[in-house]
Amino acid sequence: MDTAALLLSLQLAAATVAILLPAGVLIARFLATREFAFKPFVEAVFALPLVLPPTVLGYYLLVALGADSLPGRGYEWLTGHTLVFTFDGLLVASVIFNLPFAIQPLQRAFEAIPEDVLHAASCCGLTSVQSLWRIELPLIGAGLLTAGVLTFAHTLGEFGVVLMVGGSIPGETKTLAISIYDRVQGFDMAGAGLMSLLLLVFSIVAIGVTFVASARHRRRHGSAD
Amino acid sequence: MDRPTEGLRARLRQQRPIPLAAELACAGGELLALVGPSGSGKSTILRTLAGIYRPHEGTIAVGGETWLDSARGIEVAPRERSVGFVFQHYALFPHLTAQENVMQAMGHVPGGERRERALRLLERTNLAGLEDRRPARLSGGQQQRVAVARALARDPKVLLLDEPFSAVDQITREKLHEELATLRRELNIPIVLVTHALDEAVALADRMSILHRGTTLQAGEPAQLIARPASPLVARLIGLKNIFDAEVVGHDAVRRLTVIRWAGQPLEAAHAPQFAVGSRVGWSIPPARILLHRRDRPSRGDHENPVSGTVVRCLRLGDMTSIALSVVAGERSDIFFNVPTHVAQRNGIAPGAAASVSLLAEGIHLMPTAAAPTPGVEP
Numbered sequence: 083m084d085t086a087a088l089l090l091s092l093q094l095a096a097a098t099v100a101i102l103l104p105a106g107v108l109i110a111r112f113l114a115t116r117e118f119a120f121k122p123f124v125e126a127v128f129a130l131p132l133v134l135p136p137t138v139l140g141y142y143l144l145v146a147l148g149a150d151s152l153p154g155r156g157y158e159w160l161t162g163h164t165l166v167f168t169f170d171g172l173l174v175a176s177v178i179f180n181l182p183f184a185i186q187p188l189q190r191a192f193e194a195i196p197e198d199v200l201h202a203a204s205c206c207g208l209t210s211v212q213s214l215w216r217i218e219l220p221l222i223g224a225g226l227l228t229a230g231v232l233t234f235a236h237t238l239g240e241f242g243v244v245l246m247v248g249g250s251i252p253g254e255t256k257t258l259a260i261s262i263y264d265r266v267q268g269f270d271m272a273g274a275g276l277m278s279l280l281l282l283v284f285s286i287v288a289i290g291v292t293f294v295a296s297a298r299h300r301r302r303h304g305s306a307d
Numbered sequence: 308m309d310r311p312t313e314g315l316r317a318r319l320r321q322q323r324p325i326p327l328a329a330e331l332a333c334a335g336g337e338l339l340a341l342v343g344p345s346g347s348g349k350s351t352i353l354r355t356l357a358g359i360y361r362p363h364e365g366t367i368a369v370g371g372e373t374w375l376d377s378a379r380g381i382e383v384a385p386r387e388r389s390v391g392f393v394f395q396h397y398a399l400f401p402h403l404t405a406q407e408n409v410m411q412a413m414g415h416v417p418g419g420e421r422r423e424r425a426l427r428l429l430e431r432t433n434l435a436g437l438e439d440r441r442p443a444r445l446s447g448g449q450q451q452r453v454a455v456a457r458a459l460a461r462d463p464k465v466l467l468l469d470e471p472f473s474a475v476d477q478i479t480r481e482k483l484h485e486e487l488a489t490l491r492r493e494l495n496i497p498i499v500l501v502t503h504a505l506d507e508a509v510a511l512a513d514r515m516s517i518l519h520r521g522t523t524l525q526a527g528e529p530a531q532l533i534a535r536p537a538s539p540l541v542a543r544l545i546g547l548k549n550i551f552d553a554e555v556v557g558h559d560a561v562r563r564l565t566v567i568r569w570a571g572q573p574l575e576a577a578h579a580p581q582f583a584v585g586s587r588v589g590w591s592i593p594p595a596r597i598l599l600h601r602r603d604r605p606s607r608g609d610h611e612n613p614v615s616g617t618v619v620r621c622l623r624l625g626d627m628t629s630i631a632l633s634v635v636a637g638e639r640s641d642i643f644f645n646v647p648t649h650v651a652q653r654n655g656i657a658p659g660a661a662a663s664v665s666l667l668a669e670g671i672h673l674m675p676t677a678a679a680p681t682p683g684v685e686p
Contacts, residue, residue, distance in 0.1 A: 198394045201385070201392070201394070203400075205385055205412075212414075
């Protein structure tokens with residue numbers, strides 16, 4: 083068992099969720115409640131990581147974040163080191179490739195709130211922030227949980243993008259999924275098996291929790307309106 | 308439409324996507340019903356008053372404040388308009404208890420007083436003891452009461468009710484009608500009720516505004532509208548069935564009567580000298596102004612506009628029987644009226660039977676024909 087890789091993966095997944103959930107809530111709420119030109123195009127861009135091969139996404143991120151790119155140079159100027167092949171670079175990539183896993187369940191959850199409930203909040207005198215905090219967030223609980231669990235689990239398992247952007251630097255960018263690959267390459271099937279089993283069990287538990295929580299949330303609020 | 312400025316005044320105009328050409332006025336303490344079929348724009352008008360729908364052009368003034376004036380670029384956000392809005396399906400916050408729902412509308416009340424005031428409002432709407440229940444655990448009528456309490460919690464300058472009785476059963480509806488009638492006596496703000504149920508509007512409203520495709524066709528007191536609809540279209544929209552067209556044949560200023568020719572016979576109608584002799588007019592008569600002649604002996608009113616025909620439909624509705632009498636065979640000239648069931652039985656009223664009625668002259672109301680010929684009676 084590669085404990086360092088496990089810890090790194092957990093750290094990356096937690097940081098990704100911490101960044102992506104608040105950002106996802108704002109993006110999803112905007113997409114769910116506003117109509118504007120090119121909305122389908124914007125939605126498609128956010129959904130792109132679902133269909134794009136991870137290595138292709140990884141390649142473009144490598145180019146976009148690399149030392150020759152504007153963001154890469156800006157980051158190097160600020161911190162003194164490059165963005166690619168570091169934990170920070172991996173985190174940026176992780177946030178990007180998880181966008182649809184966070185936004186889609188959140189957007190569906192916002193869309194499920196009846197329009198008149200939002201109008202009622204306005205007519206009660208609630209500001210947009212008060213409405214989000216007191217009315218909408220409690221009603222999208224299941225969507226929040228689903229978005230969090232999917233993002234976390236997907237980060238633990240992502241391979242292609244991580245390898246392209248992070249390489250495989252132990253303690254820095256070598257995640258559990260890459261460690262499994264390395265063990266298989268080194269004919270350590272027992273080590274790979276143990277770590278695979280860990281990811282398998284975690285994934286089953288995570289998905290199970292999401293389904294149970296969604297069902298409970300629906301039972302609690304579903305028939306109210 | 309001269310109303311005190313403390314009330315509500317609105318003028319809304321737009322062509323698309325929903326045509327609007329509406330003018331509303333409602334004084335404080337008055338209940339104005341917006342009546343019209345589905346798609347007549349009545350809910351859109353209510354939403355415009357609340358600010359959750361934005362018309363192309365218009366003005367809205369409530370209690371001396373201007374909420375909308377498109378010409379001057381004034382548009383107050385919904386949350387800054389002091390409105391109490393009861394939505395058709397109540398739109399309660401499902402994750403909050405009845406009391407918490409009411410408290411959401413109390414941003415203007417000091418924090419320490421909110422709980423107490425919410426309890427008092429729930430008591431006033433007959434919900435004492437249910438304040439800790441979530442909406443899913445309340446009946447339809449109870450949910451409606453929470454919605455009313457929440458609307459009042461804002462201390463609104465206008466109360467807007469969007470078909471608030473449509474989602475409850477008949478018995479609950481009657482109870483809620485009584486509660487609203489009681490409540491409005493205590494409120495000195497304009498109340499605007501959207502409904503498609505005419506009986507509801509007649510029972511609750513001081514004034515009615517008849518809407519069709521976003522346009523105000525006629526506004527006035529319910530009794531006045533029913534007796535004197537401005538056009539055959541208004542007559543149809545308020546549910547009158549006896550709508551026909553005829554030709555004006557003369558005016559009698561002394562007896563204050565106008566004579567029209569309908570179905571080949573002269574009829575005396577309420578005096579309407581504005582219609583020229585020889586012109587076509589629409590006319591209507593409420594069922595209550597139609598008297599069935601007794602078979603055994605003629606009565607005093609029989610000489611007034613006697614009309615004979617064949618009973619084509621006879622529907623017994625408990626103590627009352629609803630009758631359709633065809634005056635000219637093969638034409639749409641059916642006259643609809645109601646009589647007590649025992650009267651119908653005693654006079655042998657049955658499909659195919661001959662019968663005579665009197666159309667009381669003061670009940671015959673003349674109105675301009677629509678641009679298109681009035682089709683007579685819609686079955």
